[in-house]
Amino acid sequence: MKRTPLRQSFVHAFSGMWQAWRHERNLRIHVVVAVTVCGLAGWLQIPPRDGAILVLTIALVISAELFNTSLEVIVDLVSPERHELAKTAKDVAAAAVLVLAIAAVIVGLLILGPPLYGRFA
Numbered sequence: 001m002k003r004t005p006l007r008q009s010f011v012h013a014f015s016g017m018w019q020a021w022r023h024e025r026n027l028r029i030h031v032v033v034a035v036t037v038c039g040l041a042g043w044l045q046i047p048p049r050d051g052a053i054l055v056l057t058i059a060l061v062i063s064a065e066l067f068n069t070s071l072e073v074i075v076d077l078v079s080p081e082r083h084e085l086a087k088t089a090k091d092v093a094a095a096a097v098l099v100l101a102i103a104a105v106i107v108g109l110l111i112l113g114p115p116l117y118g119r120f121a
């Protein structure tokens, strides 16, 4: 099997991110929310461990969105016409992102909620 040089692998990965960013509105929304959450976390000076949980949660949601995008592209490639299985594949992948997004909102509220309340109460 031919080996791709490490630097080239990074180029491919960043190219994938750029393509997903250009074509996926949901990914752009996730990134904007993630940047806002990170700014809020910095302003609230949350403990490093809470920050690590936030970073991990954000990474999970964005990774899921990237996998979802990849799956959509594969489905469109193998099934350009409408098909019940294509619908199931895309809907289930979208459900996976939704589960993580809901979990991320809960994590965000649990971590940022109390210090945010403390600032304004």
Ligand SMILES: Nc1ncnc2c1ncn2[C@@H]1O[C@H](COP(=O)(O)OP(=O)(O)OP(=O)(O)O)[C@@H](O)[C@H]1O
Binding pocket: 024, 026, 068, 072, 075, 079, 080, 081, 082, 083, 084, 086, 087, 090, 091, 094
């Ligand atoms: N080939 C297909 N056959 C049947 N249904 C399809 C097909 N392609 C898409 N769909 C249906 O349309 C929905 C939206 O598909 P689309 O490819 O437009 O994804 P999208 O709008 O980019 O989704 P997301 O918001 O998750 O990124 C799918 O979840 C599925 O229900």
